[in-house]
Amino acid sequence: MGRExxxxxxxxxxxxxxxxxxxxxxxxxxxxxxxxxxxxxxxxALLAVAIWLCVxxxxxxxxxxxxxxPSARAGLADPATTIRAELADPATTIRAGLADPATTxxxxxxxxxxxxxxxxxxxxxxxSSFALIVLAARLMGARGWWRPAxxxxxxxxxGYWLFARWLGVPLP
Amino acid sequence: MSELFVALTPANLLACFVGTVLxxxxxxxxxxxxxxxxxxVLPLTIKLGPTAGLIMLAGIYYGAMYGGSTTSIxxxxxxxxxxxxxxxxxxxxxxxxRAGAALAVxxxxxxxxxxxxxxxxxxxxxxxxxxxxxxxxxxYFAFALLGLVLLANLTGGSRAKSLAMVLVGLMLSTVGMDPxxxxxxxxxxxxxxxxxxxxxxxxxxxxxxAEVLASMAEPLAAAAVARVKFRELYPSREELRRSVPxxxxxxxxxxxxxxxxxxxxxxxxxxxxxxxKKVSKHRAELGTGAIEGVAGPEAANNAAAGxxxxxxxxxxxxxxxxxxxxxxxxxxxxxTPGPFLLRDHPGVFWGVIGSFYVGNVMLLLLNLPLVGLFAxxxxxxxxxxxxxxxxxCAVAAYSDNNNIFDVWxxxxxGIAGWAMRALDWSPAPLVLGLVLGPVLERSxxxxxxxxxxxxxxxxxxxxxxxxxxxxxxxxxxxxxAALKGHAS
Numbered sequence: 008m009g010r011e012x013x014x015x016x017x018x019x020x021x022x023x024x025x026x027x028x029x030x031x032x033x034x035x036x037x038x039x040x041x042x043x044x045x046x047x048x049x050x051x052a053l054l055a056v057a058i059w060l061c062v063x064x065x066x067x068x069x070x071x072x073x074x075x076x077p078s079a080r081a082g083l084a085d086p087a088t089t090i091r092a093e094l095a096d097p098a099t100t101i102r103a104g105l106a107d108p109a110t111t112x113x114x115x116x117x118x119x120x121x122x123x124x125x126x127x128x129x130x131x132x133x134x135s136s137f138a139l140i141v142l143a144a145r146l147m148g149a150r151g152w153w154r155p156a157x158x159x160x161x162x163x164x165x166g167y168w169l170f171a172r173w174l175g176v177p178l179p
Numbered sequence: 180m181s182e183l184f185v186a187l188t189p190a191n192l193l194a195c196f197v198g199t200v201l202x203x204x205x206x207x208x209x210x211x212x213x214x215x216x217x218x219x220v221l222p223l224t225i226k227l228g229p230t231a232g233l234i235m236l237a238g239i240y241y242g243a244m245y246g247g248s249t250t251s252i253x254x255x256x257x258x259x260x261x262x263x264x265x266x267x268x269x270x271x272x273x274x275x276x277r278a279g280a281a282l283a284v285x286x287x288x289x290x291x292x293x294x295x296x297x298x299x300x301x302x303x304x305x306x307x308x309x310x311x312x313x314x315x316x317x318x319y320f321a322f323a324l325l326g327l328v329l330l331a332n333l334t335g336g337s338r339a340k341s342l343a344m345v346l347v348g349l350m351l352s353t354v355g356m357d358p359x360x361x362x363x364x365x366x367x368x369x370x371x372x373x374x375x376x377x378x379x380x381x382x383x384x385x386x387x388x389a390e391v392l393a394s395m396a397e398p399l400a401a402a403a404v405a406r407v408k409f410r411e412l413y414p415s416r417e418e419l420r421r422s423v424p425x426x427x428x429x430x431x432x433x434x435x436x437x438x439x440x441x442x443x444x445x446x447x448x449x450x451x452x453x454x455x456k457k458v459s460k461h462r463a464e465l466g467t468g469a470i471e472g473v474a475g476p477e478a479a480n481n482a483a484a485g486x487x488x489x490x491x492x493x494x495x496x497x498x499x500x501x502x503x504x505x506x507x508x509x510x511x512x513x514x515t516p517g518p519f520l521l522r523d524h525p526g527v528f529w530g531v532i533g534s535f536y537v538g539n540v541m542l543l544l545l546n547l548p549l550v551g552l553f554a555x556x557x558x559x560x561x562x563x564x565x566x567x568x569x570x571x572c573a574v575a576a577y578s579d580n581n582n583i584f585d586v587w588x589x590x591x592x593g594i595a596g597w598a599m600r601a602l603d604w605s606p607a608p609l610v611l612g613l614v615l616g617p618v619l620e621r622s623x624x625x626x627x628x629x630x631x632x633x634x635x636x637x638x639x640x641x642x643x644x645x646x647x648x649x650x651x652x653x654x655x656x657x658x659x660a661a662l663k664g665h666a667s
Contacts, residue, residue: 014602018343025350025365032357032364038632042362045620046353053346060339110601113392117594120388123573124586136573140566147395147562154563162567166574174226176578 011064019057026050112146119143132171132178136163182525186533191231195534198235199542202242206258207250207556210394211568213243213259214500214610215386218379219571221508222578229512229527234534236508237488240501241293241535244444244481245542248285249550250557252278252473258557261444261480264452268465268472275468280414282550284422284470285477290543292430292478296485297535299434300492304521304532308493311518316625317637321646323619326440326490326498327612328650332657333441334608341608344599348612349619351376358621371584378507380576380588381613385606386500387572388593391565393600412547418470425455425475433479437486440498442607444480444487451479485535492516492528496615500607503614511579 029050035041123139130138140159141152149155170176185191205216217239224232247259252269265285272281314322331341354365355375366372414422432454433447455475456462465472490496495517497503509516514524521528546553576589596606623637630636638644 010602014604018347021347021350028365032362036632037627037634040624040627042357042360042364045616045623046350046364049346049349049353053343053350056339056343056346060337060343063339110396113395113597116392116395117597120569120590120593124583124590127573127586128583132574136570140570143391143566143569144562147565149560149562155566158563158567162570166570170222170574170578174222174578176222176574177581178574178577179583 012061015057015060015064019054019061022050022054022057026054116143116146119146128179133163133167136166182529183533183536185230185526185530186234186537190227191234191530191534192537194227194231194235195238195538196541198238199242199245199538200545201235202239202244203246203249203542203546203553204556205239206243206246206248206262207553208559208564209250209256209258209557210390210561210565212386212390213240214382214504215390215572216243217501217504217508218382219387219568219575221379221504221511222575224508225511229509229514229524230530232512233505233508233514233527233531234538236505237531237534238538240505241481241484241538242542244293244484245286245289245546246553247480248289248473248477249282249546249554252281252285253554254557256557259444259480260442261448261483262477263445264448264476265473267452268467268469271466271468272470272473277418277468277470279412280418281470281473283412283414283547284418284474286543286546286550288422288426288429288474288478289481289546290539291426292433292482293485293539293542294536295430296434296437296482297532297539300485300488300535301532304489304493304528307489308518308521311494314494314518314642315640316622316629317640317643318646320619320622320626320637321643321650322494323496323615323622325646325650325653326496327608327615327619328653330440330498330608330611332653333439333446334605336603336605338657338661340604344604344606344608345612348609348614349616351381351609352613352616353620358617359624369584371580371582371587374580376588376613377576377579377582377585378503378613379579380585381592382500382504382507382610383572383576384589384592385596385599385610387568388589389596389600389606391569391572392593392597394561394565396601412550414470421461422470422474425451425459425471426478428454428458429475429478430482433482434486436479437483438489440490440611443483443499447479447483448476451475492520492531493518495520496618498611500610503610506614 025046029043029046032043032046033041034043034047119139119142123135126135137159140162141155144155144158167178171178186195201216201220202213205211205213217236220235220239224235227235243259244261247257247262248265248269249258251257251262251265252273255266255270257263257266269281269285272278327345331338331345334341352375354372356363356373363373429451432451436447436450437443452472452475455471456465459465459471461469461471487499487502490498491502491506495506495515497506506516514520514527572589572593573586576585577583579585599606626637627634630639638647
């Protein structure tokens with residue numbers, strides 16, 4: 008329940024920040040609507056939904072109200088979560104929480120991705136992609152260095168050949 | 180019409196073949212879905228030109244529906260959300276030693292439904308497109324709004340959360356040049372943001388990078404796959420006979436569900452299973468390994484994939500992430516889908532539809548003998564596959580505008596998408612809000628201008644009034660039901 012409410016608060020803050028930034032864009036008149044109209048509508052609507060989510064999460068806790076039978080609801084859920092729910096033991100699903108030790112690895116990879124984007128223009132595509140793949144493979148539990156290195160060389164090289172040579176994409 | 184044969188040129192046949200094989204592989208692999216995979220290969224397809232490129236993208240889209248069933252049946256791991264129901268009876272059939280029959284029935288059901296939905300698509304899309312020629316900005320606004328409301332209702336989980344994600348997508352779509360006046364908005368002086376957030380970067384981030392990050396939290400063990408011999412692929416006469424009625428019911432249901440915005444293929448498979456549980460002669464056996472539980476849902480998800488093409492091709496409005504990627508592919512190839520597609524690019528329109536026929540035959544011929552090979556794809560260890568996916572995502576995002584800014588957008592979308600999954604927020608409504616945002620904005624502002632500032636101009640015409648009323652009902656009724664639920 009706490010997490011639901013915090014996400015709602017986060018969304019409300021996002022909506023407020025967006026509305027604040029949108030003040031710069033003129034609304035003009037209804038007959039000649041300006042570039043500020045849709046941002047204003049979208050921001051206000053998101054704010055309203057976020058407040059609604061905040062209120063309902065306080066009132067009902069985690070229970071969701073729905074008239075649909077459980078099987079149908081499971082089917083309608085987001086593809087990724089559905090699959091994951093099928094694959095994983097309930098105890099180990101991501102819902103278990105952000106503080107879970109299982110989140111440290113994805114967090115490390117996320118940091119690696121940020122570094123990748125930062126270093127891409129400096130080190131070039133092949134070097135930085137090689138490093139990213141080796142690192143990611145090791146983080147995911149690949150053993151040894153030979154296989155990840157071979158994979159990285161293959162993917163970075165093939166990617167470079169395919170995109171830079173054949174497609175003419177000016178990769179860094 | 181004769182342009183249907185455009186699909187038979189060698190280049191287009193090859194594109195169709197590559198697309199359907201890639202689609203099958205993506206369908207087999209848990210994790211990477213069709214939307215992410217299509218975004219990944221988008222830069223490649225642009226090189227192929229509009230017809231071949233779109234044929235390849237579409238091949239991935241419906242090929243994934245075929246592949247998804249394979250691992251559902253053999254290893255109880257659905258490759259796609261649309262194949263989750265197939266695990267119920269499919270895997271039990273495999274345990275009973277009828278894996279071959281289940282796979283064959285799944286492929287045949289997919290073929291029947293896929294072919295039927297192309298026929299319906301071929302007949303319906305031009306009619307809808309002709310009707311849509313009369314659509315003005317007010318009608319487009321009403322239709323896109325109705326689509327987004329239905330989408331939020333059907334995406335599952337909490338309606339308010341889906342609605343919030345649609346709105347976040349809409350906000351992201353306002354970054355960059357505004358669609359009418361050319362005012363640059365929300366770029367915070369970043370040069371790369373002027374053209375707006377790259378749709379490919381956001382999609383590869385949300386459906387590719389986020390998937391890789393999520394897979395690290397709970398590494399999937401490489402699946403052990405039972406071997407199926409070619410000889411075992413023949414279903415018995417009894418099994419075939421029992422498959423026909425659910426197959427036909429699933430096809431019709433699936434196609435109709437496919438017309439509705441939302442994750443149509445997934446919903447269609449569940450609806451079909453629910454119907455079989457009510458009307459099938461063998462309903463008592465469902466859940467214990469009945470062939471009906473494979474035939475119905477597998478037909479339904481393929482028919483829905485075809486149905487989902489109608490709003491895209493005839494109105495230019497996509498309502499699933501996969502068709503949204505197709506839309507962005509078309510726009511990148513300077514083909515604008517919608518009522519004018521048939522008039523301006525008949526070769527593309529009929530070529531893509533023709534390729535559906537060819538692709539369905541290819542998939543049937545490929546899937547029956549090679550099913551064991553495709554199933555083995557699921558055994559590729561994640562720690563080698565996922566890092567490669569990461570780099571491919573980065574290249575796809577970069578090559579959209581040859582801009583490092585898009586790699587940053589992809590990284591941010593990936594991390595955000597991972598957090599969203601962890602907190603149980605679905606990324607699909609966000610992507611559709613992002614795609615439909617400019618349509619909504621442009622049509623709203625144009626409608627207001629045409630009506631000289633009279634807001635009532637939005638519902639002045641009959642079709643617009645009906646669609647807005649439907650949107651209002653779809654918005655209010657579930658909310659009231661929820662309040663009632665609270666009270667009791």
